[in-house]
Amino acid sequence: MAVDIPAGEIYAVAQAEAEVSAELHAWLMSSTMSVKSYPAELASVLGSLDGAARRVVEAIKYFLIRPDIFDNALGMAANFTWSDGEGEEKFVPIPPETSSSAMVTFSTGGAAAMQVGLDKGYRPLIGMRHLFRAMQESEPRFRWIDITIALELAIKEALIRKHPEIELLILEMPSPPLTKLYDKIMKHYLGEKSPYLAVIKTGMETRNKLLHRPDGVVITETQAADYLREAHKAINHVFSLLYPEWSVAKGMTSGFYTNTGKTT
Template identity: 45%
Template structure:
C-alpha cells in the first residue's frame, strides 16, 4: 500500500512493482521491522512533475493512510500507460484507468451503487465524469465532457477497427495527459481534505 501510494500519488510510474529492496533510496520502519523501497531519481522517457518524498510529504501520506485513504486501483493502468511505448496500448490503458478510477471513486462515496456499477454495462465516460460524478460526489469533473469523451472514442476506435489504422505517438500522449488530468482532479475531489490528493491533481505528465 505504501509503494502504491508513492508510485501513484507522488507520480513516480517508474517505481517497479517487483523490484523492492534493490535501490535503497529511502526506508520505512514499523516497530522493530525495517524495509526499503526503490526511488528512481529521474525518468528517461517521460517527464512528470512529481512530489519529493520528504518529512512533510511522508507525514501527510501517513495521515491519509491512517484515515483509510487509498490510491485508486485504476491508477495502476495510468502508470502503465505512461510507461508503455506502444501508442495503441497506451490509449487503451489510459481509457481503462479513467473508467476504473471513476467507478471506484463513486463506490467509495456511495457503496450501495457498487453492485449496480459492477453488474451493468458501463455508462459512457463523459456521463460517469459528468452527471454521475455530480450526483454522488457533489461536482462534475473539471475537464470538459468533450475532452473526456475523446479518450473513450479513441479507445473504441482502436478496439473495434481491425484495418491496421493505428494511433500516432503524439495523439496517444495527448490522451494519456487527459487521463492523468481527469484522474488527478477526480482524486482531489474524492479526498479534498488530503494535501497529497490535492497536490496529485496539480501534477503534469508529458512525453
C-alpha cells in the same frame, strides 16, 4: 499494523503486535537464533510487515506520481526487532534475499501529509495502476486502449468508495458511457463534473474505433502522449474529490505525466 514515515530519511518503519506460540517465544529468547531454523510463524509476521511497507512504496508511486518506481521496488528490511513490551528491543536475524529499492526523502511536512493518508487507509485507485502501465507502453494503439480502461475503472471505483450503497448498480447494470460517468453521475455523487469531458469523449470514441475497426485508425505517439497527460489530470481530479480534506490528494491535481516521461 502501523507504518511510520520518518522525515528526512529513506526508510519506513512498520510495526505490529502479535500473539506468538510458546515455540516461537522460546526461539526468540534463545541466544543462537539462526536463519537456518527460521520459524514459519515468524516468517509470516515478517511477511505482514513487508506488506505494510509496500503500502508506502505504492503511495509514493501513485500519489507523488513516480512512474519510474516499479511495484516490486522495496528494499530489504534494515532492522527486524521484537519486544514483549516489558524489556528492551532485541534484533532478529532476517533471511537473506535479493531485492530492489525505491528511495524518496520526505520533508517534515511531506512525511506528515503522507502519514495521514497511510493512517486513514487511503489507497490508489485501480485505474491509476492501469494508467501507469500505459505510461510504460510504447505502442500508441495499445496505450490509448489502456488509458481509456484506466478512466473507466477510476471513476467507477471512486463512486463506489464514496457511496458503497451503489456498488451493485455500478458493477451489475450495463455501464453508462464515460461521458455520462464523468458528467452528471460524477457531479451528483462526487460534487463536480470533470473539466476534461471533451478529452474523455474523444478518447472513448477513438477507443471504440480501435476495437471495432482494427485497420481504420492510426494513433501517433504524440496523440497517445497528449491523451495520457489529460487522462492523468482527469483521474487525479476524481481522486481529489474523493479525499478533499487530504493535502496530498489536492496536490495531485497539479502534477501529471508529460510527453517527455516526467512529471510537472
